[in-house]
Amino acid sequence: MEGPATDPVRYAAMFAALGTESRLRIVRLLLAAHPGGLIVSDIQTEMGIPASTLSHHLDKLRQQELVAVERKGTFLWYRANAVRLQELLDFLYAECCTRSSVVEPTALVQICK
Amino acid sequence: MEGPATDPVRYAAMFAALGTESRLRIVRLLLAAHPGGLIVSDIQTEMGIPASTLSHHLDKLRQQELVAVERKGTFLWYRANAVRLQELLDFLYAECCTRSSVVEPTALVQICK
DNA sequence: TTCCTATTTCTGGTATGATGGAAGTATGAG
DNA sequence: CTCATACTTCCATCATACCAGAAATAGGAA
Numbered sequence: 001m002e003g004p005a006t007d008p009v010r011y012a013a014m015f016a017a018l019g020t021e022s023r024l025r026i027v028r029l030l031l032a033a034h035p036g037g038l039i040v041s042d043i044q045t046e047m048g049i050p051a052s053t054l055s056h057h058l059d060k061l062r063q064q065e066l067v068a069v070e071r072k073g074t075f076l077w078y079r080a081n082a083v084r085l086q087e088l089l090d091f092l093y094a095e096c097c098t099r100s101s102v103v104e105p106t107a108l109v110q111i112c113k
Numbered sequence: 114m115e116g117p118a119t120d121p122v123r124y125a126a127m128f129a130a131l132g133t134e135s136r137l138r139i140v141r142l143l144l145a146a147h148p149g150g151l152i153v154s155d156i157q158t159e160m161g162i163p164a165s166t167l168s169h170h171l172d173k174l175r176q177q178e179l180v181a182v183e184r185k186g187t188f189l190w191y192r193a194n195a196v197r198l199q200e201l202l203d204f205l206y207a208e209c210c211t212r213s214s215v216v217e218p219t220a221l222v223q224i225c226k
Numbered sequence: 227t228t229c230c231t232a233t234t235t236c237t238g239g240t241a242t243g244a245t246g247g248a249a250g251t252a253t254g255a256g
Numbered sequence: 257c258t259c260a261t262a263c264t265t266c267c268a269t270c271a272t273a274c275c276a277g278a279a280a281t282a283g284g285a286a
Binding site for chain 3: 189
């Protein structure tokens with residue numbers, strides 16, 4: 001019954017989850033590896049941080065559903081959650097565009113080729 | 114000499130600045146009032162929080178340049194910073210679109226009318 | 227000047243968050 | 257079963273963030 005989550009509390013929590021360099025880098029890694037995803041040890045190698053610290057960050061990203069995880073044998077595969085990222089992008093875009101004319105619609109599309 | 118700020122540290126800080134309900138609501142208020150902006154006491158009335166608390170939030174948003182302030186006589190007028198918001202939106206979009214194919218380009222444009 | 231309003235800064239208390247070593251759990255191999 | 261690997265949870269520490277009353281500053285009016 002959650003709905004599309006128009007309430008600012010959830011979006012604030014999502015922004016907060018992206019609000020550290022470590023977690024933002026993790027999301028970037030997962031986006032670069034999308035849709036295949038990455039296993040924790042590979043993320044750890046890339047990040048260069050202790051396993052427990054990384055696990056905490058992954059947990060926070062998972063709480064906000066910015067990433068999803070699936071076990072395959074011994075390994076846990078993390079991947080970026082496209083739906084939530086799109087929601088976040090839509091929210092920010094709608095705020096800047098619908099509520100005001102801060103952002104021009106055409107500006108964004110050019111970025112993606 | 115700052116440049117367009119492609120580094121994730123700054124974007125993480127910007128996300129963090131939007132990562133509380135209070136500050137996200139403030140930005141929404143300023144976007145709704147764009148480009149005129151609002152004075153502090155009007156924001157306070159809308160938010161229902163103490164002046165000192167509000168001032169701290171505004172300071173944090175200003176540090177990340179998500180809002181700008183200008184004094185006109187006795188009043189301080191705060192307004193949303195279109196440039197920074199656009200940068201943030203572009204960053205998120207570029208990550209989701211260029212690095213992967215998480216987000217379809219067309220999906221966003223429809224939102225704005 | 228004095229007074230009033232607007233807003234910030236000071237100060238301190240409390241809570242939340244980040245970090246990481248150590249121990250625990252889960253899965254698969256042999 | 258034992259063992260090894262992958263990852264998490266437990267636990268503690270430290271830093272940062274949030275909050276808000278009180279005091280200070282800035283500007284304009286009289």
